[in-house]
Amino acid sequence: xxxxxxxxxxxxxxxxxxxxxxxxxxxxxxxxxxxxxxxxxxxxxxxxxxxxxxxxxxxxxxxxxxxxxxxxxxxxxxxxxxxxxxxxxxxxxxxxxxx
Amino acid sequence: xxxxxxxxxxxxxxxxxxxxxxxxxxxxxxxxxxxxxxxxxxxxxxxxxxxxxxxxxxxxxxxxxxxxxxxxxxxxxxxxxxxxxxxxxxxxxxxxxxxxxxxxxxxxxxxxxxxxxxxxxxxxxxxxxxxxxxxxxxxxxxxxxxxxxxxxxxxxxxxxxxxxxxxxxxxxxxxxxxxxxxxxxxxxxxxxxxxxxxxxxxxxxxxxxxxxxxxxxxxxxxxxxxxxxxxxxxxxxxxxxxxxxxxxxxxxxxxxxxxxxxxxxxxxxxxxxxxxxx
Numbered sequence: 001x002x003x004x005x006x007x008x009x010x011x012x013x014x015x016x017x018x019x020x021x022x023x024x025x026x027x028x029x030x031x032x033x034x035x036x037x038x039x040x041x042x043x044x045x046x047x048x049x050x051x052x053x054x055x056x057x058x059x060x061x062x063x064x065x066x067x068x069x070x071x072x073x074x075x076x077x078x079x080x081x082x083x084x085x086x087x088x089x090x091x092x093x094x095x096x097x098x099x
Numbered sequence: 100x101x102x103x104x105x106x107x108x109x110x111x112x113x114x115x116x117x118x119x120x121x122x123x124x125x126x127x128x129x130x131x132x133x134x135x136x137x138x139x140x141x142x143x144x145x146x147x148x149x150x151x152x153x154x155x156x157x158x159x160x161x162x163x164x165x166x167x168x169x170x171x172x173x174x175x176x177x178x179x180x181x182x183x184x185x186x187x188x189x190x191x192x193x194x195x196x197x198x199x200x201x202x203x204x205x206x207x208x209x210x211x212x213x214x215x216x217x218x219x220x221x222x223x224x225x226x227x228x229x230x231x232x233x234x235x236x237x238x239x240x241x242x243x244x245x246x247x248x249x250x251x252x253x254x255x256x257x258x259x260x261x262x263x264x265x266x267x268x269x270x271x272x273x274x275x276x277x278x279x280x281x282x283x284x285x286x287x288x289x290x291x292x293x294x295x296x297x298x299x300x301x302x303x304x305x306x307x308x309x310x311x312x313x314x315x316x317x318x319x320x321x322x323x324x325x326x327x328x329x330x331x332x333x334x335x336x337x338x339x340x341x342x343x344x345x346x347x348x349x350x351x352x353x354x355x356x357x358x359x360x361x362x363x364x365x366x367x368x369x370x371x372x373x374x375x376x377x
Contacts, residue, residue, distance in 0.1 A: 002161055006155075006159060006334070010330075010331070010334065013331065016323070016327075028323055030319045030321065033317075052323075053151060053321055056151060056330060057313060057316065059158050059305075060158065060305040061309055063161075064176075079173060079176065082180055083176050086176055086306070089180070089187065090183055090309060092187070093186065094309075094313050
């Protein structure tokens with residue numbers, strides 16, 4: 001999971017940097033989440049670089065989600081409950097951060 | 100736009116990633132002063148980049164440490180239950196508390212822990228009694244320097260949970276991973292060997308930094324011009340650091356970490372007195 005998240009993130013970074021090199025002066029700064037899909041369609045470096053950073057940021061969260069599933073499969077309910085609590089508090093923190 | 104700052108920022112990321120992964124830090128406490136003082140990056144963008152660096156270091160180092168079975172995932176998740184609560188409260192109270200007082204107390208705590216780690220006796224290979232009840236939080240790993248398997252138990256879980264809460268709180272307040280508190284707590288209070296403590300802290304700091312990172316992103320403080328070269332440098336540095344750390348004696352790791360704590364303590368004391376970069 002961690003390797004997968006890192007691979008996707010750094011792949012997007014590499015692509016975004018290549019685009020930035022091919023089109024000097026193209027926007028490569030911060031983009032709000034809502035503007036990323038449009039930027040991806042227009043092959044803007046900024047969209048790929050911002051998406052890469054977002055992928056990196058959700059990788060640990062995905063790792064926690066994977067731990068929940070793994071402990072459920074192993075019927076380790078104590079660990080499953082603890083991991084789920086961590087995941088829920090993290091999601092809550094994201095909601096609080098946005099609001 | 101990228102070519103002017105990319106090599107310098109990436110080099111700074113490489114340095115902090117190497118060192119951070121070796122001692123269980125995300126490198127944020129090193130990265131922010133280097134970016135702001137050394138390269139003139141605005142403070143909020145530097146903190147945003149440092150949070151990305153914390154996550155990149157954590158993910159890269161955790162991958163390597165998990166393969167070596169140094170990371171105690173069960174212990175990490177148990178401690179994260181209080182760490183993330185502390186991080187939320189820290190984030191919410193960040194604007195309400197006196198940063199100067201907090202920074203001064205933090206500096207004193209770092210100095211105390213640093214001195215305690217220098218003075219303590221090494222017990223890297225001493226098995227500890229398992230006192231964490233049915234959670235079975237102890238672990239074992241093969242130590243490449245000792246050339247044998249090290250087994251350990253975990254003691255003082257309530258103390259570890261309380262310190263983790265404080266670490267999360269500091270992380271939310273200052274935008275760092277909190278490894279600078281977690282590693283000493285794991286080693287000194289809970290009896291976890293330094294090698295396992297560093298790996299477990301590395302795993303935890305990425306999870307802790309996620310919430311703060313998203314807040315900084317939504318406010319426009321994570322800019323690719325700084326965060327991307329930082330992430331690339333830190334990732335490469337973390338890969339290098341996890342290889343170097345296997346060749347170091349555990350005692351040297353502790354001494355290096357203690358010295359880093361004392362440097363940070365001095366830095367934060369100056370900051371509290373209004374004499375430093377913040």
